[in-house]
Amino acid sequence: xxxxxxxxxxxxxxxxxxxxxxxxxxxxxxxxxxxxxxxxxxxxxxxxxxxxxxxxxxxxxxxxxxxxxxxxxxxxxxxxxxxxxxxxxxxxxxxxxxxxxxxxxxxxxxxxxxxxxxxxxxxxxxxxxxxxxxxxxxxxxxxxxxxxxxxxxxxxxxxxxxxxxxxxxxxxxxxxxxxxxxxxxxxxxxxxxxxxxxxxxxxxxxxxxxxxxxxxxxxxxxxxxxxxxxxxxxxxxxxxxxxxxxxxxxxxx
Numbered sequence: 001x002x003x004x005x006x007x008x009x010x011x012x013x014x015x016x017x018x019x020x021x022x023x024x025x026x027x028x029x030x031x032x033x034x035x036x037x038x039x040x041x042x043x044x045x046x047x048x049x050x051x052x053x054x055x056x057x058x059x060x061x062x063x064x065x066x067x068x069x070x071x072x073x074x075x076x077x078x079x080x081x082x083x084x085x086x087x088x089x090x091x092x093x094x095x096x097x098x099x100x101x102x103x104x105x106x107x108x109x110x111x112x113x114x115x116x117x118x119x120x121x122x123x124x125x126x127x128x129x130x131x132x133x134x135x136x137x138x139x140x141x142x143x144x145x146x147x148x149x150x151x152x153x154x155x156x157x158x159x160x161x162x163x164x165x166x167x168x169x170x171x172x173x174x175x176x177x178x179x180x181x182x183x184x185x186x187x188x189x190x191x192x193x194x195x196x197x198x199x200x201x202x203x204x205x206x207x208x209x210x211x212x213x214x215x216x217x218x219x220x221x222x223x224x225x226x227x228x229x230x231x232x233x234x235x236x237x238x239x240x241x242x243x244x245x246x247x248x249x250x251x252x253x
Contacts, residue, residue, distance in 0.1 A: 011101055012049065013037065018073070018096045023161045027079040027127065028091040029065060034102055037072040040064055042132045043111035043137035046104030048076070050086055054186060060086045063130040063218075064105065067137035079127040110244045114142045115213060119207045122150040123197075123227050125219025128246060129161050132218055132221070136169060136176055141199075147177040149213075151205040153197050153223065156185035179205035202230045209235030214242070221245040 019031030048054055051057040054201045066075035080091040091188055094100075112120065112135040120139075122132040140146055154160050160180070170178040180191065192201070207213040215225050215236060224243045232238055 004205075010106060010153045012101050012103045014072075015100045015102045015138070017094055017096050017100065020094070020096060021075055023163075024079075025158055026091070027077060027161060029075050029077045030090065030094065031073060031075050032074055032100065033104065035072070036228070037074065038105070039106065040068055040069065040074065040105035041108075041113065042068060042134040042136075043108040044105040045131065046074070046076070046102045046106060048090075049103070050084075051101070056220040058086050061106070063134070065133050067134060067139075067141045069141075072155070074166055077130045077133075083192045096173065098186065099234050110116075110216065110218070110242050112138065112214075114138065114144050115147050117144070119211050119213040119216040120146050120148045120215040121207050122148060122221075123206070123215065123217040123231075124150065124154075125153045125223035125227070126155070126159070127161070127218075128219030128244070130218075130224070131218060133162055133242065135216070139176070140169070147174065147204070149207055150176065150178045151181065151197065151201070153181040153219070157182065157187050181205075197227055197230065198229055199202060199233065202227075202234050206234070206236075209237075212240060216242050216244075219246060220243045 013035050015032040015034045017030055018033045021029045021030055045061050045063050046064060047059050049057055049059045062076045062078055064074050065077045078087055078090045081087045123130050136148060139146060166178050169176045181201055182194050183196055184194050186194050216232060217227050224245050228241055228243060231241060
């Protein structure tokens with residue numbers, strides 16, 4: 001965890017786009033082959049830099065969506081932001097074969113290690129699912145015995161990232177249990193009205209506090225603060241809740 005993380009030099013590396021996949025109408029996954037990639041831990045992120053012909057550059061932070069691997073490939077899932085400077089290019093214009101620059105991996109606090117075998121609670125708001133998906137994928141690829149639960153809040157069904165993969169994962173027994181909260185529009189015949197995560201949903205969709213799960217909450221600042229307070233009110237230990245907040249342009253806070 002944070003106290004045992006190994007510090008490495010973080011430098012800019014060339015990354016080639018080797019695959020593209022649309023997750024939703026406004027989100028796209030970029031598969032990158034990164035030169036001399038040192039490997040990452042589930043939950044970490046990278047800085048991505050775009051440089052224009054006139055020398056102007058813009059840097060944004062993006063969570064790594066893929067499980068750790070030794071092949072030098074990573075995946076980033078990027079949501080297009082209205083009036084965004086970088087995300088429209090990455091989600092609409094970038095092509096396979098394009099060269100980008102990335103710096104990382106970055107982060108040693110909001111991470112999941114395979115040595116963690118106790119229950120894991122993941123709570124995502126919107127695109128906050130990305131680093132949590134890396135944890136789920138890592139758990140599956142390693143065959144970890146840790147039991148995961150995911151509480152995933154989205155605006156409406158069409159906004160769900162990794163829909164088919166999450167459905168397949170949740171159908172494989174009790175290893176990863178997925179619960180959805182729809183804040184604006186629900187699927188037909190959904191048992192709950194549209195709305196934010198509340199105390200009732202925390203009680204039904206998360207591990208009981210007496211199991212002392214390690215909890216990861218990721219999403220917009222207001223979502224993270226609201227959900228964290230609900231978890232604490234339900235008896236969860238604040239010291240076992242790790243949070244990551246997304247700002248308006250994707251930066252971490």
